Amino acid sequence: MLTQHESLSRQWFALHDDCTITALGDCGDYEAADEIAQDLGLDPMWLISPQMAKEWVDTFKSRGV
Numbered sequence: 001m002l003t004q005h006e007s008l009s010r011q012w013f014a015l016h017d018d019c020t021i022t023a024l025g026d027c028g029d030y031e032a033a034d035e036i037a038q039d040l041g042l043d044p045m046w047l048i049s050p051q052m053a054k055e056w057v058d059t060f061k062s063r064g065v
Helices: 030-039 050-062
Strands: 011-015 021-026 046-048
Touching (some): 011 030, 046 050
16 A cells, blocks of 8 residues: 555566565665665565556556456
8 A cells, every 4th residue: 555655656566586576665766676675585586667567557458458
């Protein structure tokens, strides 16, 4: 759940090698997202930016997924 200080358009995610995704929250930038992932004890194979997440959602919607 987002707080009043978080923006959905700034949410970062961590993609793991088992194909799961962890929401990292409103991180601001790549370095902050990486630091949060490390602080959570995660070792993601990819950090997904808010823009990339939006592009994925748009692609899924356009394909009826």
